[in-house]
Amino acid sequence: MTVSISSYLMVALILFCVGLYGALTKRNAVVVLLSIELMLNAVNINLVAFSKFGLYPSVTGQIFTLFTMTVAAAEVAVGLAILIALYRNKETVNVDEMNQMKR
Structure with missing residues (x-):
């Protein structure tokens, strides 16, 4: 059984969409960081897939x-x-309450 490039791209798309949803909707800063990491991993899957299945594999x-x-x-x-x-200063990791740079 061989795995085609469309399978890699579908997994990367789902992973990126889950990460984007988490980054845009969640208010916990740790969850936002994890969501950004999911999006970066989706990009990594695309890079490896195109490296393997590209016109000139390398x-x-x-x-x-x-x-x-x-x-x-x-x-x-x-x-x-x-x-x-x-967290040590504000005692919260809620993104909405982190406004120290605002005046």
């Missing part, structure tokens, strides 16, 4: 995927550090 998409995973890990570390600092 490892370029896989290398880009490793790079984006590294950037995503750094983004999560910085995001969680900011959330911990905000």
Whole structure:
């Protein structure tokens, strides 16, 4: 049984839509960060799928995927550090109540 590119793209589409829904509708900052990670993973699936099934198959998409995973890990570390600092000051992780930059 072989898996076609449409299967990869369908999984990536579903994953991206779930992440987009979570990022736009949820108010918990941790859930928003996780939703953004889901969207990045959907992009990674697309990169690997097009790398495997492209006109000229190569490892370029896989290398880009490793790079984006590294950037995503750094983004999560910085995001969680900011959330911990905000939680210590405001005692909430609700996105609507985090308005320290507003006047």
